[in-house]
Amino acid sequence: MKEQGKESDRKVFLRVSSDAGESFGDAQAIDLGLGVCMCCHLKSHTDDKGNLYLAYRVAPNGVDRDSFVLMSANQGQSFSSTPLDKWKLRACPGSAYSFASDGHQTFVSYRNQDDVFCQPTNTTKPIALPDSNLKRRAAVMTSNHKGLTLMTWTEGENFNKPHALAWQIYDSAGAPIGAGGRLDAAFQRWGLPAAFIDGEGEFVILH
Numbered sequence: 001m002k003e004q005g006k007e008s009d010r011k012v013f014l015r016v017s018s019d020a021g022e023s024f025g026d027a028q029a030i031d032l033g034l035g036v037c038m039c040c041h042l043k044s045h046t047d048d049k050g051n052l053y054l055a056y057r058v059a060p061n062g063v064d065r066d067s068f069v070l071m072s073a074n075q076g077q078s079f080s081s082t083p084l085d086k087w088k089l090r091a092c093p094g095s096a097y098s099f100a101s102d103g104h105q106t107f108v109s110y111r112n113q114d115d116v117f118c119q120p121t122n123t124t125k126p127i128a129l130p131d132s133n134l135k136r137r138a139a140v141m142t143s144n145h146k147g148l149t150l151m152t153w154t155e156g157e158n159f160n161k162p163h164a165l166a167w168q169i170y171d172s173a174g175a176p177i178g179a180g181g182r183l184d185a186a187f188q189r190w191g192l193p194a195a196f197i198d199g200e201g202e203f204v205i206l207h
Helices: none
Strands: 043-046 052-057 067-072 080-085 098-101 106-112 115-120 136-143 149-155 163-170 176-187 194-197 203-206
Touching: 043 098, 052 106, 067 106, 080 106, 080 115, 098 149, 106 136, 106 149, 115 136, 136 194, 149 176, 149 203, 163 203
Parallel strands: 098 136
Antiparallel strands: 043 052, 052 067, 067 080, 098 106, 106 115, 136 149, 149 163, 163 176, 194 203
C-alpha cells in the first residue's frame, strides 16, 4: 500500500503555454515551500492587464493554515506573494477563494474562522463587510465594466440546515454602495451562490 504523503510536502505547480494551448512547458513549482492545505481550493485569476493571481492555503506543520496570494506580471516567470490571513487549526477547513477585477484593481475574498473577508490584492487590509452575528461562508465575487464589484456569501449558524444568502456591492475604491441585501433560507443544505454579469452589465446571483 502506498504511503500517504504529507501536507507539508504538497506544492502548487504551473505549466505555461506560449502557443494558445497547443502545447505546454514542463510543470514548475511556484508555491512558497510551506506545503498546501489538502481540501482548501486553489483559485487562479487573470486581470485585463494579463497579471496572473493564485490564492491558496499553506500547511507547513499541521497547525498553521495561513492564506497567500501569488501574483505574476510576466506570464508566470516569477511571482510575488501577499499574505491574506493567519489561522491555526489542526484540520483542513475546506475553504475557497474568489477573485474579481473591475478595471482598476483586483479583489480577492477568503474565509477565516466563521467569517469571510475581501481585500484588494495589493494591500493587506480587508474592506468592510456588513455586520453579522451569523457564521459566514462561501464568498463569491464578480465585477462589471462600470467599476463595481459584487460580493455574495452564505450566512447561518449551521450549514447543514437552511441558511441565508447575503450580498454587498462595492465601488472601485472598495467602499460599500448602499446597504446590501439578504435572502433568508436561500439554501437548504450546504448550498453555494454563483454570480455573473448579464448583457447590460447588471449583476445576477444564482442560488
